Amino acid sequence: MILTSPEEDNDMILIKKESKIRNPSVNSGKYLLKCCNTNLYKEGERLNQIYYLIQGKISLHKEGRFNKVHKLLQVNHGTFLGLSSLYDSSEISHSATVRGKSLLLVIPTFQFKDFLNRWPVFKEQIIYQLINQLELTEKKIS
Secondary structure (H helix, E strand, O other), X not given: OOOOXXXXXXXXXXXXEEOOOOOOOOOOOOEEEEEEOOEEEOOOOOOOEEEEEEEEEEEEEEEOHHHOEEEEEEEEOXXXXXXXXXXXXXXXXXXXXXXXXXXXXXXXXXXXXXXHHHOOHHHHHHHHHHHHHHHHHHHHHO
C-alpha cells in the first residue's frame, strides 16, 4: 500500500517499513509499520509520533499496584494512538501492545497538522474517536 498526497503526488509517499523495534523512532516522513505481538510503547515513555491503526488490534493497559496489569481498552483499525503527544511532551500514561499482525501509519508529531490538512477525513475520525472515548468514560462512571 502506497499513499500519496492528493495535492502533490510526489511530496508524500508512505513506505512500507518492517521493524521489530519496540518503539521505532521516526525523524522525518511518514511510514507504515508492520508488526506482530509486540509493545508499541510503554507507560512512562515520551512519544514524538502519532500512530494510526490501519489493520489489526492493539491493547491499551496500565500497570497498577504490585505490578498488576489493568486492561484499559482494546482498539481496532481506524484508531489514532498517542494524540496527547501533540499537546504536551509529558510521559504517556499507559502502554500499548500489538495483538496479532498489525499495520500502523507512523506520523511524526511535527508533521501531524500538515497530515490533517492534506487528508481532512482524518479530522472527522479524530472527533468521532474522542466522542466515543468520552461516552466510554461516562459509562464507566455511571
